[in-house]
Amino acid sequence: MFIEPTRRREPPHLRTGWIEVICGSMFSGKTEELIRRLTRARIARLNVRIFKPTIDTRYHDADIVSHSSLSIPSTPVQTAGQILAMAGDCDVVGIDEAQFFDKEIVAVCDALANQGQRVIVAGLDMDFAGQPFGCMPQLMSIAEYVTKVHAICVVCGDIAHYSYRLVPSQERVLLGETDSYEARCRRCFNLGDAAGQKEWAYEDVKGVISEK
Numbered sequence: 218m219f220i221e222p223t224r225r226r227e228p229p230h231l232r233t234g235w236i237e238v239i240c241g242s243m244f245s246g247k248t249e250e251l252i253r254r255l256t257r258a259r260i261a262r263l264n265v266r267i268f269k270p271t272i273d274t275r276y277h278d279a280d281i282v283s284h285s286s287l288s289i290p291s292t293p294v295q296t297a298g299q300i301l302a303m304a305g306d307c308d309v310v311g312i313d314e315a316q317f318f319d320k321e322i323v324a325v326c327d328a329l330a331n332q333g334q335r336v337i338v339a340g341l342d343m344d345f346a347g348q349p350f351g352c353m354p355q356l357m358s359i360a361e362y363v364t365k366v367h368a369i370c371v372v373c374g375d376i377a378h379y380s381y382r383l384v385p386s387q388e389r390v391l392l393g394e395t396d397s398y399e400a401r402c403r404r405c406f407n408l409g410d411a412a413g414q415k416e417w418a419y420e421d422v423k424g425v426i427s428e429k
């Protein structure tokens with residue numbers, strides 16, 4: 218588990234900011250981890266601002282919502298530049314679905330960290346084709362801390378780091394959930410449609426998990 222670097226409340230001219238990236242496939246727990254860190258920052262009574270791209274309205278127009286229904290309020294923005302304009306005076310900036318932002322997001326995160334803010338960014342590191350997604354490689358290289366989280370392969374139960382697309386579209390951007398994607402390990406991702414029937418569905422085990 219990621220342990221936050223501690224920071225005293227220095228005057229602005231003495232502050233040091235930094236960038237944390239949380240990456241992985243779909244269903245790997247990126248949003249849960251982002252919410253966990255932002256909640257702890259709020260408990261520390263830090264001033265927190267949270268953003269997501271307007272494109273991502275799957276669960277809620279404004280809130281960031283995890284696949285397990287954890288949520289936290291956020292501000293949807295159309296461009297990365299808007300984040301810089303709106304996050305100027307806070308201590309901690311949270312950004313979800315970073316892969317959907319324009320390439321300016323890299324300079325924006327850098328500028329926020331340079332002016333003393335803690336920037337926590339979550340996003341898909343690979344698209345459905347297994348290719349690096351948008352600005353994520355650049356963000357990972359300029360970040361002080363990178364956490365890669367993993368899902369469970371729904372075909373075989375191994376650790377998964379691919380998002381396998383179940384529908385024929387080849388468009389890079391295609392919003393969806395378990396209707397159009399599943400988490401897969403390397404072997405089952407490479408097998409494609411030949412990987413066979415999945416052995417379990419998240420919906421089947423969800424009740425069992427929450428009963429424990």
Ligand SMILES: Nc1ncnc2c1ncn2[C@@H]1O[C@H](COP(=O)(O)OP(=O)(O)O)[C@@H](O)[C@H]1O
Nearest residue numbers: 243244245246247248249283284285368369419
């Ligand atoms: N194949 C899977 N592997 C792991 N967790 C899954 C899977 N399918 C659904 N989940 C659920 O998704 C949650 C993670 O959701 P979330 O944080 O929104 O992931 P991400 O933002 O990476 O897509 C898990 O805690 C679990 O409840």
Ligand SMILES: Cc1cn([C@H]2C[C@H](O)[C@@H](COP(=O)(O)O)O2)c(=O)[nH]c1=O
Nearest residue numbers: 242243244344345380389390391392393
């Ligand atoms: C792999 C892949 C995903 N997407 C979309 C599908 C979802 O709407 C989001 C990812 O959400 P999550 O919080 O990480 O589960 O991205 C896409 O548009 N293109 C892709 O290749």
Ligand SMILES: [Zn+2]
Nearest residue numbers: 370373402405
């Ligand atoms: Zn597998």
